[in-house]
Amino acid sequence: MSTTQSTIFRDAIDKGLEGVVACSTAISSIEGATLNYRGYTIEELVEKSTFEEVTFLLWNDRLPTRPELQEFRAQLLKEMTLPTALTDLLKSYLKSFPKSGHPMDFLRTAVSMLAAFDPDTSDMSEAANRRKALRLTAKMGTLVAAFERFRKGQELASIDSNRSMAWNFLNMLMGKAPTAEHEKIFDTALVLHADHEINCSAFSTRVTASSLSDLHSAVTSAIGTLKGPLHGGANEQVLVMLQKIGSMSNVEAFITEALSGKQKIMGIGHRVYKNGDPRARILRQMSQKLTAQIGKPELYEMSVKIDETMLSKKGLMPNVDFYSATVYHSMGIPTDLFTPIFAVSRISGWCAHAFEQYANNRIYRPRGEYKGKTGLRYGA
Numbered sequence: 001m002s003t004t005q006s007t008i009f010r011d012a013i014d015k016g017l018e019g020v021v022a023c024s025t026a027i028s029s030i031e032g033a034t035l036n037y038r039g040y041t042i043e044e045l046v047e048k049s050t051f052e053e054v055t056f057l058l059w060n061d062r063l064p065t066r067p068e069l070q071e072f073r074a075q076l077l078k079e080m081t082l083p084t085a086l087t088d089l090l091k092s093y094l095k096s097f098p099k100s101g102h103p104m105d106f107l108r109t110a111v112s113m114l115a116a117f118d119p120d121t122s123d124m125s126e127a128a129n130r131r132k133a134l135r136l137t138a139k140m141g142t143l144v145a146a147f148e149r150f151r152k153g154q155e156l157a158s159i160d161s162n163r164s165m166a167w168n169f170l171n172m173l174m175g176k177a178p179t180a181e182h183e184k185i186f187d188t189a190l191v192l193h194a195d196h197e198i199n200c201s202a203f204s205t206r207v208t209a210s211s212l213s214d215l216h217s218a219v220t221s222a223i224g225t226l227k228g229p230l231h232g233g234a235n236e237q238v239l240v241m242l243q244k245i246g247s248m249s250n251v252e253a254f255i256t257e258a259l260s261g262k263q264k265i266m267g268i269g270h271r272v273y274k275n276g277d278p279r280a281r282i283l284r285q286m287s288q289k290l291t292a293q294i295g296k297p298e299l300y301e302m303s304v305k306i307d308e309t310m311l312s313k314k315g316l317m318p319n320v321d322f323y324s325a326t327v328y329h330s331m332g333i334p335t336d337l338f339t340p341i342f343a344v345s346r347i348s349g350w351c352a353h354a355f356e357q358y359a360n361n362r363i364y365r366p367r368g369e370y371k372g373k374t375g376l377r378y379g380a
């Protein structure tokens with residue numbers, strides 16, 4: 001390496017940017033096995049707050065007053081309805097949507113389409129970004145529910161502004177009102193997935209925002225990133241794995257074979273948490289209760305066996321995607337919607353990251369260590 005280059009490059013490459021501090025943030029923090037949003041532990045927020053309030057917290061660096069929360073909730077619920085022209089467009093898009101297409105592909109495209117219907121798309125002022133964030137956060141769940149209803153040739157229920165976002169989402173998705181228990185469980189899942197420091201999709205939100213591209217573009221990038229099985233796509237794969245394993249007696253052999261083939265066990269392991277993911281602890285309790293309620297306790301028991309086997313064999317623990325899979329399954333949610341549902345919550349965190357990035361921006365532009373050929377002559 002030349003002297004000039006060594007002043008530019010650091011000596012080591014941090015593959016996967018492990019341990020690299022890419023930006024400063026005040027949105028959420030991981031301290032040991034604790035996750036905080038704006039200084040509050042997720043355990044306290046799950047107990048005392050709601051997804052709507054947590055979204056306000058993430059965007060404003062403080063909890064709302066009671067009137068502020070009422071106003072914010074009302075705005076979110078009002079914005080949950082999709083424009084009729086977009087609904088028509090989505091229905092016709094679904095007619096040509098390939099059978100092998102994933103709902104995350106639909107969601108990524110639908111969010112791009114939303115940009116065309118948003119009067120503020122190209123307005124980069126802070127006020128416009130907040131209006132767009134509100135619409136995106138409100139509409140994300142409606143888009144996911146629309147996919148489910150429209151693919152079955154059914155219509156979308158209208159929004160009940162006296163109910164929560166969690167209630168309205170489940171009502172639209174299932175075509176019937178959720179029980180109070182399911183509403184609370186789903187709201188808890190939304191709170192738990194809302195943000196997670198500089199995770200892969202928050203980073204891609206920030207990277208796209210750092211070129212001063214608009215919020216819809218940043219969120220579209222984030223959805224593409226979340227889709228991957230090493231990130232949000234893992235929750236769907238956990239259920240696929242449990243169904244493949246089939247029974248308790250197959251767990252050990254399945255894991256042994258997967259590990260000897262260098263395959264990853266989905267929902268296990270984490271870049272940051274080495275002593276357990278606090279979100280998984282909360283979801284585990286919910287999974288136990290719900291799988292018993294639907295008469296499939298073996299799904300939870302197999303999960304626990306995988307959890308314990310991976311700890312003893314590899315020293316790895318479950319992440320948020322592990323027990324959320326059986327929670328969603330027990331609620332009757334189709335497996336291919338697990339990752340889109342992650343986006344229904346994480347949109348709140350993505351918007352908070354975009355706000356933070358725009359407010360203190362410098363374009364992300366790292367370097368690559370060139371290992372390719374040099375000095376070739378064209379035509380030689």
Ligand code: COA
Binds near residue numbers: 231268271319
């Ligand atoms: N199953 C089997 N082995 C795993 C594993 C898993 N789920 N997660 C990590 N490992 C092993 C790796 O094979 C590697 O072992 P080695 O050192 O013997 O080669 C070691 O643990 C380090 O893994 P690595 O993939 O480098 O960790 P990472 O920090 O880059 O990746 C994850 C973190 C979360 C992407 C990774 O744990 C993973 O792929 N988990 C499964 C997917 C998942 O659940 N994603 C959701 C994340 S919230």
